Amino acid sequence: MKNIAILGSTGSIGTQTLEIVRMNKELKVTALSCDKNIDLLENQIREFAPAIVSVGDEHDAFELKKRIRGLSTKVYFGMDGLCEVAREPDANLLVNALVGMIGVRPTYEAIQNSKHVALANKETLVAAGDIIMKMAGEYRVNIIPIDSEHSAIFQCLAGEKDNPVKKIWLTASGGPFFGRMTHELYNVTPSDALEHPNWSMGKKITIDSATLVNKGLEMIEAYHLFGVDIDSIVPIVQRESVIHSMVEFEDGSIKAQMGVADMRIPISYALNYPRRMPLPYKGLDLTALKQISFLEPDRKVFRGIDLAINAAKRGGNTPA
Numbered sequence: 457m458k459n460i461a462i463l464g465s466t467g468s469i470g471t472q473t474l475e476i477v478r479m480n481k482e483l484k485v486t487a488l489s490c491d492k493n494i495d496l497l498e499n500q501i502r503e504f505a506p507a508i509v510s511v512g513d514e515h516d517a518f519e520l521k522k523r524i525r526g527l528s529t530k531v532y533f534g535m536d537g538l539c540e541v542a543r544e545p546d547a548n549l550l551v552n553a554l555v556g557m558i559g560v561r562p563t564y565e566a567i568q569n570s571k572h573v574a575l576a577n578k579e580t581l582v583a584a585g586d587i588i589m590k591m592a593g594e595y596r597v598n599i600i601p602i603d604s605e606h607s608a609i610f611q612c613l614a615g616e617k618d619n620p621v622k623k624i625w626l627t628a629s630g631g632p633f634f635g636r637m638t639h640e641l642y643n644v645t646p647s648d649a650l651e652h653p654n655w656s657m658g659k660k661i662t663i664d665s666a667t668l669v670n671k672g673l674e675m676i677e678a679y680h681l682f683g684v685d686i687d688s689i690v691p692i693v694q695r696e697s698v699i700h701s702m703v704e705f706e707d708g709s710i711k712a713q714m715g716v717a718d719m720r721i722p723i724s725y726a727l728n729y730p731r732r733m734p735l736p737y738k739g740l741d742l743t744a745l746k747q748i749s750f751l752e753p754d755r756k757v758f759r760g761i762d763l764a765i766n767a768a769k770r771g772g773n774t775p776a
């Protein structure tokens with residue numbers, strides 16, 4: 457039995473995580489958190505009976521307590537509440553599906569309490585990767601990426617502990633504005649940016665994908681997770697989103713992880729690591745796939761990539 461705590465359980469990654477939990481009798485939920493969606497959190501409490509939950513503010517905590525009177529679930533709020541969820545005593549694994557740097561402290565708490573972390577919150581590593589990875593080493597906990605590219609790299613590195621990595625090919629869909637020149641982007645709107653061609657995700661990451669800032673953040677994330685030089689991490693546009701990233705070794709071999717663009721695959725891998733559980737979804741239809749194309753991102757138009765490289769090279773607080 458694996459007990460899991462989930463930060464951000466009402467968001468895109470959080471709800472998909474619970475979908476995987478429902479299919480797996482070996483997984484039990486002991487703690488949940490959300491920001492404002494207490495209606496959904498209430499349903500999740502009734503279904504999963506966690507020991508504790510946390511919400512964004514005191515007002516919602518009060519309201520939720522009223523609604524679940526009679527149940528044994530304890531209610532917390534704010535940053536202290538997120539930390540309570542992260543260190544919930546019975547949990548072995550924290551799923552961090554928060555958005556933004558708010559994820560740093562709870563991750564820190566989880567590691568300090570010897571819990572493995574399934575990390576969807578890339579900003580934790582972008583802002584505090586040096587601290588977090590060092591601590592994970594000291595406390596001997598796994599940081600298992602949920603971010604699809606990093607899950608792909610993590611999977612490609614299985615069994616390759618003693619083999620140096622020559623290059624990480626970090627794939628990008630390119631987003632809805634790929635191929636446009638700067639002057640063609642002057643009048644795009646947020647709703648244009650939210651039309652992601654391949655992935656269905658939360659709003660913040662979808663906007664970051666449209667600008668390729670997300671790819672820049674992911675380069676820093678990969679740099680911390682896998683301990684490779686930032687210059688050895690090469691972003692490459694793979695429009696069809698069937699290759700989720702690749703690792704090149706010193707003998708010239710390149711390993712790729714492929715699959716449909718479905719976050720439930722990396723989530724399931726992180727929850728069940730090192731095992732793989734069967735999933736009932738339709739797999740990749742290779743014969744229907746006409747081509748797999750690779751293109752270079754235009755770094756003059758999409759400046760997030762070079763901004764990220766520069767920030768990673770400066771180190772310290774610059775990425776934050």
Ligand code: MN
Nearest residue numbers: 603604605674
């Ligand atoms: Mn990603």
